[in-house]
Amino acid sequence: MIYTNIVNTKAPMKIEKLRDNRDFSFFKDYEPQSFPYPANEKQEREIKLNHMKIIIAGTMTDLHRNNDNLKSRSLLFLDIDGVQEPETDMMAKIELKLNGFNYALYPTLKYKPIENVRYRLVVELDREVNAEDYQTLIFGLYETLGIVYTFDQSNKTFSQAQALPIITEYTKEAQTRYQDDKKVFPVDTFLKIFRNNPNYTQAKPKQKPFYKSNHTNKKYTGAFLDELVAGAEHFNRNNWITRQIGRMLSVGADLETVYKMIVVVNENFLPEPLTQKEVYETFESMTKKHSRGA
CATH class of the missing domain: 3.90.920 (DNA primase, PRIM domain)
Incomplete structure (x- = not known):
């Protein structure tokens, strides 16, 4: 059909x-x-x-x-x-x-x-x-x-x-x-x-190997990257994407960088990616909110 x-x-x-x-x-x-x-x-x-x-x-x-x-x-x-x-x-x-x-x-x-x-x-x-x-x-x-x-x-x-x-x-x-x-x-x-x-x-996606962390004193950036790669459960995707965009904006990343990053994360690290429309609308909403200093 x-x-x-x-x-x-x-x-x-x-x-x-x-x-x-x-x-x-x-x-x-x-x-x-x-x-x-x-x-x-x-x-x-x-x-x-x-x-x-x-x-x-x-x-x-x-x-x-x-x-x-x-x-x-x-x-x-x-x-x-x-x-x-x-x-x-x-x-x-x-x-x-x-x-x-x-x-x-x-x-x-x-x-x-x-x-x-x-x-x-x-x-x-x-x-x-x-x-x-x-x-x-x-x-x-x-x-x-x-x-x-x-x-x-x-x-x-x-x-x-x-x-x-x-x-x-x-x-x-x-x-x-x-x-x-x-x-x-x-x-x-x-x-x-x-x-x-x-x-x-x-x-092909390879089976995730077992890694033992070599950092006992993890910095903010390391923890943030770990969270991005870990992704989110299906029921929490929208809230999770919103939070990650907000975190990137809060540390002063360029808007283009934030959008490109969240697209990559959405397509590669979520069990089922959001649609392009959903990602863009969330990004647009968060950038407007950030520009108002909210």
């Missing part, structure tokens, strides 16, 4: 009607939204949170988007951001590696030729996959494509929704693709290939 919504809403995801019961065909019929290229971060957030449509393809047990309610995914989404090689080279790699499979490729909101090349790749899978298999496929495709890019940490979150195609004054120059006359991507075949990749073993 295809589920759509916007980020900044408490309304449940909407189930989209498909003409042929193929999730991938949704992209063939979809009419992109049009937006002006964001002039600054505030305008970008406004578009992303309140106007731009997002999508999840797969099976949800409840229409409220989170990792618990998302049972499986039917399409694989890869964000290719901040491409650090010529755009023509990136395109050539995708065409070569995915020539035999159905895929869609479209520019994202901040796409600008040469200066800021950003695309979203959508691959049709031959079966729906769970969270573990989805992460393996993400790793394997990134490795296989060999594109020099900036990794978006949101790809690690199973229930992370992706923005649908859009049009700006710059995307008219981008190279969109919708290849629908090939094969669907054989999940089980490639899971075996990817898991036999030596880099996959290195990339």
